[in-house]
Amino acid sequence: MLRKRVGRWDEVSVLDDQRRLTRTFEACHVAGVPPGAGQDNWLQTHFVERRGAQRAHIRLHFSVRACSSLGVSGGTCRETFTLYYRQADEPDSPGSISAWHLKRWTKVDTIAADESFPASSSSSSWAVGPHRTGQRVGLQLNVKERSFGPLTQRGFYVAFQDTGACLALVAVKLFSYTCPSVLRAFASFPETQASGAGGASLVAAVGTCVAHAEPEEDGVGGQAGGSPPRLHCNGEGRWMVAVGGCRCQPGHQPARGDKLCQVPVMHQVSRAANSITVSWPQPEQTNGNILDYQLRYYDQAEDESHSFTMTSETNTATVTRLSPGHIYGFQVRARTAAGHGPYGGKVYFQTLPQGEPSSQLPEKLSLVIGSILGALAFLLLAAITVLAVIFQRKRRGTGYTEQLQQYSSPGLGVKYYIDPSTYEDPCQAIRELAREVDPTYIKIEEVIGAGSFGEVRRGRLQPRGRREQAVAIQALWAGGAESLKMTFLGRAALLGQFQHPNILRLEGVVTKSRPIMVLTELMELGPLDSFLRQREGQFSSLQLVAMQRGVAAAMQYLSSFAFVHRALSARSVLVNSHLVCKVARLGHSPQGSSSLLRWAAPEVITHGKYTTSSDVWSFGILMWEVMSYGERPYWDMSEQEVLNAIEQEFRLPPPPGCPTGLHLLMLDTWQKDRARRPHFDQLVAAFDKMIRKPDTLQAEGGSGDRPSQALLNPVALAFPCLDSPQAWLSAIGLECYKDNFSKFGLSTFSDVAQLSLEDLPGLGITLAGHQKKLLHNIQLLQQHLRQPGSVEV
Numbered sequence: 159m160l161r162k163r164v165g166r167w168d169e170v171s172v173l174d175d176q177r178r179l180t181r182t183f184e185a186c187h188v189a190g191v192p193p194g195a196g197q198d199n200w201l202q203t204h205f206v207e208r209r210g211a212q213r214a215h216i217r218l219h220f221s222v223r224a225c226s227s228l229g230v231s232g233g234t235c236r237e238t239f240t241l242y243y244r245q246a247d248e249p250d251s252p253g254s255i256s257a258w259h260l261k262r263w264t265k266v267d268t269i270a271a272d273e274s275f276p277a278s279s280s281s282s283s284w285a286v287g288p289h290r291t292g293q294r295v296g297l298q299l300n301v302k303e304r305s306f307g308p309l310t311q312r313g314f315y316v317a318f319q320d321t322g323a324c325l326a327l328v329a330v331k332l333f334s335y336t337c338p339s340v341l342r343a344f345a346s347f348p349e350t351q352a353s354g355a356g357g358a359s360l361v362a363a364v365g366t367c368v369a370h371a372e373p374e375e376d377g378v379g380g381q382a383g384g385s386p387p388r389l390h391c392n393g394e395g396r397w398m399v400a401v402g403g404c405r406c407q408p409g410h411q412p413a414r415g416d417k418l419c420q421v422p423v424m425h426q427v428s429r430a431a432n433s434i435t436v437s438w439p440q441p442e443q444t445n446g447n448i449l450d451y452q453l454r455y456y457d458q459a460e461d462e463s464h465s466f467t468m469t470s471e472t473n474t475a476t477v478t479r480l481s482p483g484h485i486y487g488f489q490v491r492a493r494t495a496a497g498h499g500p501y502g503g504k505v506y507f508q509t510l511p512q513g514e515p516s517s518q519l520p521e522k523l524s525l526v527i528g529s530i531l532g533a534l535a536f537l538l539l540a541a542i543t544v545l546a547v548i549f550q551r552k553r554r555g556t557g558y559t560e561q562l563q564q565y566s567s568p569g570l571g572v573k574y575y576i577d578p579s580t581y582e583d584p585c586q587a588i589r590e591l592a593r594e595v596d597p598t599y600i601k602i603e604e605v606i607g608a609g610s611f612g613e614v615r616r617g618r619l620q621p622r623g624r625r626e627q628a629v630a631i632q633a634l635w636a637g638g639a640e641s642l643k644m645t646f647l648g649r650a651a652l653l654g655q656f657q658h659p660n661i662l663r664l665e666g667v668v669t670k671s672r673p674i675m676v677l678t679e680l681m682e683l684g685p686l687d688s689f690l691r692q693r694e695g696q697f698s699s700l701q702l703v704a705m706q707r708g709v710a711a712a713m714q715y716l717s718s719f720a721f722v723h724r725a726l727s728a729r730s731v732l733v734n735s736h737l738v739c740k741v742a743r744l745g746h747s748p749q750g751s752s753s754l755l756r757w758a759a760p761e762v763i764t765h766g767k768y769t770t771s772s773d774v775w776s777f778g779i780l781m782w783e784v785m786s787y788g789e790r791p792y793w794d795m796s797e798q799e800v801l802n803a804i805e806q807e808f809r810l811p812p813p814p815g816c817p818t819g820l821h822l823l824m825l826d827t828w829q830k831d832r833a834r835r836p837h838f839d840q841l842v843a844a845f846d847k848m849i850r851k852p853d854t855l856q857a858e859g860g861s862g863d864r865p866s867q868a869l870l871n872p873v874a875l876a877f878p879c880l881d882s883p884q885a886w887l888s889a890i891g892l893e894c895y896k897d898n899f900s901k902f903g904l905s906t907f908s909d910v911a912q913l914s915l916e917d918l919p920g921l922g923i924t925l926a927g928h929q930k931k932l933l934h935n936i937q938l939l940q941q942h943l944r945q946p947g948s949v950e951v
């Protein structure tokens with residue numbers, strides 16, 4: 159790929175940081191250069207086809223020698239080089255090769271190494287590598303990524319200019335971001351190249367409705383058959399900002415989530431309070447003659463695993479002994495000589511409430527039509543009245559609700575939020591994203607706290623025609639800097655966009671008079687950490703799990719907007735008088751706050767990279783805070799000790815009385831590889847399962863008044879503190895073999911550690927997947943028994 163050179167670039171073989179031989183381009187001719195004599199060494203790639211990309215990204219692997227170690231004086235040594243690009247419609251002609259470096263190039267950036275390395279005592283070259291403690295080490299690398307564009311011609315060249323550095327260029331990778339083709343909400347969107355402008359620029363892609371689907375009505379005008387849906391590709395190859403959508407045509411229903419529209423696989427014939435009659439079409443193609451059908455049904459209010467089946471020889475069946483007013487899910491499959499086929503899609507029907515007459519659709523159609531015609535006069539009169547009321551309310555409404563509706567995408571389920579910092583005037587953002595409150599509606603009471611923007615007071619809000627409600631009122635300090643005002647209003651504008659029962663609710667703002675005020679719902683019990691410290695030991699594990707579930711649900715909601723909290727902890731969660739936990743402090747900047755390092759994920763500490771996955775790590779620390787009743791994470795360890803422990807993969811131990819399954823969930827959130835951490839929807843599902851089955855919350859961890867100040871070492875992470883093989887089986891998800899272990903007397907961990915593959919069939923463990931999982935965890939158990947389980951700090 160690197161082929162044309164001007165000046166002194168040399169192609170040499172060196173050892174990389176893994177002691178492997180690799181080819182590099184090296185420019186290292188600083189020794190013996192007279193003061194003031196400049197260097198101009200160029201290296202160019204071959205012609206690179208654009209292939210539809212609008213912006214190119216380049217990743218460089220290189221190493222730079224420290225000038226101080228080269229013994230060069232006079233200012234002739236550099237530790238940087240320059241990156242350029244040049245667009246062209248055709249490769250350079252042979253006659254212009256000698257002067258290619260004199261053409262018009264566009265500078266991308268000056269590349270500086272994060273770390274420069276000392277030169278060998280014997281040579282400035284990398285070919286043999288420097289000595290260290292009697293051993294030779296390989297090339298040490300920096301990695302930098304840049305982008306350039308927009309690209310408009312057929313292709314481009316990339317060039318590197320050295321003006322006096324001692325550097326080795328090891329690898330160059332050119333790539334572009336593309337949003338993949340996607341099928342969602344009954345529309346397909348083609349593969350789309352990311353924007354040439356990069357950053358937050360978006361490229362619109364027009365979707366095509368799937369078969370038997372049609373565009374939804376336009377948001378304005380209400381005409382049927384609206385505009386085609388659009389989805390936007392951002393500069394990093396991710397889809398976002400959906401506009402419009404598709405829906406299934408009449409006579410069709412969703413299938414495979416929101417991917418297909420198909421004719422209903424089942425329909426209701428009749429229903430009563432205790433029975434439902436259903437029918438389904440005959441399969442178009444079958445694997446032999448149909449012998450009978452198996453109908454599966456279950457009450458939607460119960461676990462789907464508690465389902466029932468019945469057999470029918472025809473394609474119609476009546477299910478009896480149902481509960482009045484309940485919704486039931488139905489699936490059907492056919493049986494042939496080859497066996498049962500797969501179940502069809504789920505369809506839901508509801509029984510009639512107790513006391514209502516049964517509905518025989520074919521026989522009572524005339525009665526239904528008559529009832530409808532008889533009610534038309536009344537409905538028409540009522541509709542006129544309702545429309546008149548709605549019209550009057552809309553005329554009195556503010557632009558706040560209309561503005562929020564512009565930021566929702568019900569068609570595709572993709573949501574996004576507006577960053578208030580993109581507004582030049584924060585008052586404009588607050589007018590569009592929050593509700594202005596008349597100060598005459600507010601009654602201010604006593605001071606309940608103070609924040610970075612001003613005092614927080616308890617108050618009462620009673621708009622005309624509405625009931626009075628308690629609020630927390632924060633007034634901006636008088637005479638504060640303009641930047642303080644922008645931040646204050648920006649956080650309020652951000653909070654006003656999110657509506658969720660576990661997120662602090664913004665009641666309104668006052669910006670048209672002084673002082674400027676932000677009103678939120680009153681959270682009587684204050685921050686979660688101090689609330690728990692004051693009530694240590696007063697709650698059951700089930701109650702503590704319910705608190706964590708509420709926070710996880712709020713974070714799941716925020717992550718659906720691609721919003722990253724960045725400062726999640728127990729003190730950023732508030733508790734009201736009903737013990738409902740609500741996430742607050744949205745928009746809080748953690749930059750420069752060392753106190754938040756105890757909640758920060760490794761990638762945040764090392765690279766400042768905040769994502770939903772880093773929020774998941776912080777949520778795991780919050781879980782530990784809740785189960786330890788507000789104990790400070792990592793106790794009295796210094797910030798540096800915390801950083802070192804996290805880097806060495808030590809983790810917090812289970813708090814006293816913490817159920818093992820809950821601590822395993824914490825350990826999942828603290829995976830060093832952020833891609834392996836669970837998503838918030840998975841955490842919510844795990845909490846729901848615990849709440850449905852509270853017997854799984856039996857405490858199996860250590861005991862004591864406070865958490866033991868000992869971090870789990872990396873080996874112990876695979877084997878948390880459990881008190882029996884029975885608890886161990888539950889922790890690894892194989893609790894179905896508890897009776898097997900008891901029957902054969904496997905009562906100690908030493909007994910379990912001696913099991914081999916040949917022993918498992920005799921224990922009744924015959925499934926290959928279960929055998930593999932059990933053997934893997936037995937190996938971890940053996941490691942744990944050979945080493946200490948924790949280290950004191």
